[in-house]
Structure formats: C-alpha cells, structure tokens
Amino acid sequence: MCGIVGVVGNPEAQQIVLTGLQRLEYRGYDSAGIASLGAEGQLTTRKAVGKLQALLDEVATNPMGPSTIALGHTRWATHGAPSTTNAHPHTGGLGPNTLTVVHNGIIENYQELKSEMASLGAKFLSETDTETIPYVIAASLAHSADTMAQAVHAASKKFRGSFAFVVMKNGENNQLTGTRRGAPLCIGVAENANYFASDPLALAGITSKFIFLEDDDIATISPQGVEVRDATGKPVERPVKTLDLSTDLAGKQGYKHFMLKEIHEQPAVVSSILQAYTTADTLLPTLPMGSLNLAGVTYINIIACGTASYAAMVGKYLIEQYARVPVNVEVASEFRYRNPPYPPGGLFIAVSQSGETADTLAALEHAKAAGQHILVFTNVTTSSMARAAHAVIDLMAGREIAVASTKAFTAMMTTLSLFALQLAAARGLSAKEISTHITALRTLPNHITNQLTNTKPLEDLANHLTAASSMLYLGRGSLAPIAFEGALKIKEIAYIHAEAYASGEMKNGPIALVDKNLPVVNLATSTDGLFEKTVSNLKEVEARQGQVILITDTEGATKLDTHTRDKLTLLTVPTVPAFISPMVFTIPLQILAYLTATAKGTDVDQPRNLAKSVTVE
Numbered sequence: 157m158c159g160i161v162g163v164v165g166n167p168e169a170q171q172i173v174l175t176g177l178q179r180l181e182y183r184g185y186d187s188a189g190i191a192s193l194g195a196e197g198q199l200t201t202r203k204a205v206g207k208l209q210a211l212l213d214e215v216a217t218n219p220m221g222p223s224t225i226a227l228g229h230t231r232w233a234t235h236g237a238p239s240t241t242n243a244h245p246h247t248g249g250l251g252p253n254t255l256t257v258v259h260n261g262i263i264e265n266y267q268e269l270k271s272e273m274a275s276l277g278a279k280f281l282s283e284t285d286t287e288t289i290p291y292v293i294a295a296s297l298a299h300s301a302d303t304m305a306q307a308v309h310a311a312s313k314k315f316r317g318s319f320a321f322v323v324m325k326n327g328e329n330n331q332l333t334g335t336r337r338g339a340p341l342c343i344g345v346a347e348n349a350n351y352f353a354s355d356p357l358a359l360a361g362i363t364s365k366f367i368f369l370e371d372d373d374i375a376t377i378s379p380q381g382v383e384v385r386d387a388t389g390k391p392v393e394r395p396v397k398t399l400d401l402s403t404d405l406a407g408k409q410g411y412k413h414f415m416l417k418e419i420h421e422q423p424a425v426v427s428s429i430l431q432a433y434t435t436a437d438t439l440l441p442t443l444p445m446g447s448l449n450l451a452g453v454t455y456i457n458i459i460a461c462g463t464a465s466y467a468a469m470v471g472k473y474l475i476e477q478y479a480r481v482p483v484n485v486e487v488a489s490e491f492r493y494r495n496p497p498y499p500p501g502g503l504f505i506a507v508s509q510s511g512e513t514a515d516t517l518a519a520l521e522h523a524k525a526a527g528q529h530i531l532v533f534t535n536v537t538t539s540s541m542a543r544a545a546h547a548v549i550d551l552m553a554g555r556e557i558a559v560a561s562t563k564a565f566t567a568m569m570t571t572l573s574l575f576a577l578q579l580a581a582a583r584g585l586s587a588k589e590i591s592t593h594i595t596a597l598r599t600l601p602n603h604i605t606n607q608l609t610n611t612k613p614l615e616d617l618a619n620h621l622t623a624a625s626s627m628l629y630l631g632r633g634s635l636a637p638i639a640f641e642g643a644l645k646i647k648e649i650a651y652i653h654a655e656a657y658a659s660g661e662m663k664n665g666p667i668a669l670v671d672k673n674l675p676v677v678n679l680a681t682s683t684d685g686l687f688e689k690t691v692s693n694l695k696e697v698e699a700r701q702g703q704v705i706l707i708t709d710t711e712g713a714t715k716l717d718t719h720t721r722d723k724l725t726l727l728t729v730p731t732v733p734a735f736i737s738p739m740v741f742t743i744p745l746q747i748l749a750y751l752t753a754t755a756k757g758t759d760v761d762q763p764r765n766l767a768k769s770v771t772v773e
C-alpha cells in the first residue's frame with residue numbers, strides 16, 4: 157500500500173517519478189504528490205487529491221522547474237482522509253535541517269513521537285503518522301548524527317510498526333536515503349543515476365538492475381553510487397538482480413479493463429503451470445520443494461489473506477482428501493497474534509499473489525522463528541515472502557494489475573492442487589490415480605476458454621443484479637471457498653453487500669435474510685456426490701421466495717425436475733471431475749462480478765477504498 161519512487165542524478169527525474177507513480181497506482185490511488193530540489197537545493201512540491209491524473213494535471217499547470225532529484229508518492233490513506241494536506245511528500249525541520257519524506261506503512265507510535273517532537277518545536281500540519289519522520293530524523297541530525305544514513309539509522313530505532321520511507325534533505329540535491337522494515341523497498345541501479353521504488357515495475361525501461369533491501373537496511377543513493385548499511389550500521393553488499401520487466405508493461409491489449417484481460421489470461425496461466433510443474437510423459441507433479449522431505453510432513457498450516465485464503469481452503473480440501481495430512485487454513489491477521497502451537501514435522505505454507513501482504517509476511521516470520529519449514533506460493537519471486545522462504549512455488553500468472561484478483565486465484569488453486577498430489581504421491585497414492593487427476597487438470601485451459609466465449613446469460617443476470625442491495629453465495633465441499641470468493645468479488649468491484657456460507661450452514665441463521673429481494677447464488681456440481689443435498693438447500697430458499705440462481709454443470713442441470721428448473725435462474729458450466737470443479741466454477745463468478753460492476757459503472761480496476769498490495773496490518 158502506497159507507492160514510492162525516488163530519483164537522483166537524472167535530469168528527467170520528475171518525469172521518471174511521475175511515470176513510476178502511474179505504474180504504482182495499484183498500490184493506492186486516493187492522492188499523490190511529488191517534490192524536487194532545484195540547482196540551489198530549493199524545494200518544490202506538488203500534490204493532488206484523487207487518481208494520479210490529477211497530479212499530472214497539477215504538474216502540467218504548475219511546472220516544477222529543472223532538477224535532477226525528485227521523490228514521489230501515491231497514497232492509500234491510513235492516518236487522515238485523502239486531502240492535499242495529508243498527501244505525501246511531507247516536509248519538516250528542526251534547526252538548520254529540513255527534510256522531505258515519502259512513506260509507505262504505519263508508524264504506530266506516532267502520537268508519542270508527535271508530542272516529543274512538538275516539545276522540540278515541530279509544527280505539524282497534517283493528520284498523518286508520516287509527518288513525524290522528518291522531525292525525528294532532523295532531531296537525530298541535530299544531536300548525534302553526522303550523515304543522513306546515521307540520522308535515519310538512529311531515527312528508525314524510535315519508530316514502531318512496519319514501513320518503508322525515502323528522505324531527501326533540503327539543500328542537498330545529490331543524495332536520497334531510504335530504509336524499510338516489513339514494507340518493500342528496492343534500489344534501481346544505473347550509470348550516473350540511482351533510484352528507489354516500492355516495486356521494480358516503477359523503473360521498467362530505466363534500469364533492469366535491482367537491489368532488494370533487507371529489513372532495517374539503510375541505503376544512501378547518489379549519482380555516483382549506492383551505499384547500504386545493515387541494521388547494525390555496518391556497510392554491506394546486497395546482491396544486484398537483473399530483472400526483465402518488459403512483459404509487465406504490456407498494457408490492456410485491447411481489453412476494456414485489466415480485470416477482463418486477466419480473466420482471459422487464465423487458460424494460458426494454467427497451461428504454463430502444468431508445463432512447468434508436471435512431467436509430460438508420466439503426468440506427475442514436480443513442484444520444487446527444496447530440502448523438504450514431503451513424506452515426513454505431519455501437519456500443515458496454510459496462511460493467507462482475502463482471495464488467497466479461499467484458494468488455501470480449496471488446497472485444504474484436496475490435501476486432506478488425497479494426502480490425508482491435517483491442514484489448518486487461517487487468515488494471517490488472526491494467526492500471527494495467537495501464538496499457535498507448531499507440531500514437529502509441521503509445514504508452514506504462505507499463499508500470496510504479491511508476496512508482500514504484511515499480515516501474511518509476519519505470520520511467516522513467526523513460523524520461521526519457530527523452526528517450521530516455509531513454503532511460499534507467490535506470483536512475485538523477488539518478494540519479501542519469497543526471499544524468506546525455504547522453497548518458492550512461482551504462480552506463473554504474470555503481473556496482475558487489476559486490484560481484484562482473478563488469474564492469481566486460479567493459479568493458486570492449480571498449484572495447490574498439484575501440491576496435494578505431490579504430497580499424496582509421497583504418502584503412497586498411486587501414480588495411476590495421480591496421473592488421472594493431472595489429466596483432468598490438463599483439460600482446464602479448454603474448459604475455461606469455452607466459458608469465456610458465451611457470456612450472454614451472465615450479462616442478463618448481471619443487469620438484473622445491478623438492482624440488488626444484498627446477495628448470498630452458497631456452496632458445499634470444495635465449492636464452499638468458491639462461494640466465498642464469488643461474494644468477495646461482487647463486494648469489491650460492484651459494491652453489493654454479499655455473504656457466503658457453506659450451503660449446509662444457511663439454515664443455521666442466514667436463512668432469516670431470505671425474501672423476494674435476495675438473490676442467492678448456489679454452486680452445485682453433479683460430480684462430488686453432494687448435488688442432491690445442495691438442491692435441497694436451494695429449495696429451502698425457493699420456499700421462502702428468494703431469487704434462486706443455480707450454477708451447476710450440464711449433467712447436474714439434467715437432474716433438476718421441471719418445477720425446480722422453472723423457478724430458478726440456471727447457468728451451466730461443463731461437467732468435469734470434482735478435482736477441477738473449483739477452478740471451473742470460479743470463472744462464471746468472476747465474469748458475473750465484472751459484468752455487474754461494468755453495468756453499474758464502477759471503477760473496475762481500481763475500486764474504491766482498496767489497494768492491490770496490503771502492506772499495512
């Protein structure tokens with residue numbers, strides 16, 4: 157959350173910052189700002205509320221003057237509403253030192269720091285926690301520190317929370333200093349200029365060489381080079397990685413929204429996963445497990461947030477069914493604070509598209525400190541979680557830009573399905589049975605493609621749903637998590653309140669909500685042995701005049717009597733083995749949410765109040 161870009165040593169500094177911020181807009185989009193220092197070190201700042209375009213317009217109307225150093229920020233508000241006063245960069249100074257800062261994350265003890273700094277003469281203008289940062293650093297410079305690196309090092313010791321920030325000293329236009337704890341920050345390395353960014357994407361086309369900072373590293377960049385010190389203040393060499401970011405800049409490629417493009421990329425994503433992680437001849441899974449002895453795994457925690465946690469639930473169903481190893485799936489924000497017991501032989505799996513979600517990362521670190529083997533399923537193999545893991549499964553989904561996750565969810569379910577089979581193989585499931593399931597997985601790209609070609613029935617339903625103020629989603633077995641994901645998607649982008657339950661739970665309370673105005677989406681497959689039970693649940697909705705929507709497979713549809721069929725809205729998916737049902741049933745729910753949102757005219761790719769990468773807790 158929040159995007160940071162910093163440039164030093166490039167006469168195009170402001171333009172590079174603005175372009176970088178456009179690419180980081182997925183991290184927050186309620187306000188943005190840029191600051192630069194001119195040839196004499198004089199500060200110029202521009203800020204605007206709303207999408208980045210507002211800042212671009214502001215800079216076009218009020219140009220900033222030439223400079224080779226600039227800092228920029230795109231904000232997802234935590235402390236203080238979106239406003240130009242609360243937008244970053246924030247400037248503050250004590251004595252001769254005035255500093256300007258951009259920040260991602262939360263300084264949790266900002267109240268006490270504010271009081272302390274106010275007693276030294278600080279004048280706070282905003283409601284943000286960020287504004288304490290320049291003052292605390294200025295106080296360090298006034299007292300003990302000789303250099304910016306020393307001052308940032310001393311100041312960081314006073315900050316609690318997880319954060320990344322970059323700071324510029326007014327009057328010194330040849331260096332920037334940055335640090336991180338929990339939140340991401342990398343350095344783009346180039347000739348005669350260097351860069352900071354929350355995500356390498358910001359610097360695509362500028363450099364392909366990146367240094368990923370470790371927690372509590374302090375980095376100073378200048379046109380001449382990069383100097384990194386570790387948490388103890390000692391100079392350290394961090395590896396420089398070369399990244400190819402060209403495919404990340406591909407744009408919408410003719411699709412109206414990134415979300416629609418990403419939905420359509422799913423067949424290719426599944427194919428890439430199967431090609432990378434299964435043997436072509438024997439059809440067996442080959443996920444990289446590092447030194448993990450799968451046969452010795454006795455217990456698994458799968459920890460994730462949001463959509464990733466629903467993929468984790470699908471993983472639990474499959475692992476427990478096929479590998480017979482008990483699995484706990486839990487949202488990271490709960491797991492990290494409840495001091496869970498870790499059984500010997502336990503495996504900890506984090507599932508995260510971004511690999512940066514603060515709660516999941518903290519849970520991972522807790523488990524790692526407890527000696528658990530750490531496996532990470534992520535779409536970003538340079539992310540903090542990937543770097544902390546013992547083994548990494550690349551989701552191979554390609555960059556996901558739309559805030560609402562689609563292709564990464566399918567990639568998570570597909571890789572977790574392979575993991576379930578690989579674990580099952582290590583525990584004795586026959587190669588024959590495993591290859592049957594992998595054969596089913598291989599049909600998935602075609603089934604997804606076919607579903608994407610005729611979306612008219614979903615369009616009609618979406619137009620009807622624009623009038624809904626509330627919805628229910630129900631599913632059983634491995635389709636229960638898909639119901640949760642469907643409800644999350646329609647909440648996120650169409651702003652319709654939606655609840656999801658395991659179908660059998662409806663009668664234990666939620667049924668009180670059912671009336672003629674409530675659309676209830678039921679998921680039922682004829683291939684999991686639970687079809688009749690789910691139909692009974694939808695009859696209970698029908699009997700109370702609820703609007704029954706049934707998504708079932710073509711075989712399931714033939715099992716309905718005419719009376720039932722006439723009373724509901726029926727949508728069909730292909731009949732497939734239960735092993736791949738979760739992925740197949742996901743597709744209509746994604747499209748339904750997308751079409752409902754577009755019919756309502758919401759901002760599909762950047763829905764209100766959200767950000768793609770949740771780096772605050």
Ligand code: F6R
Nearest residue numbers: 462463464508509510513560561
């Ligand atoms: C919903 C969505 C979020 C994320 C969640 C975890 O569409 O995208 O619920 O799934 O914030 O993010 P990652 O997977 O990056 O850890």
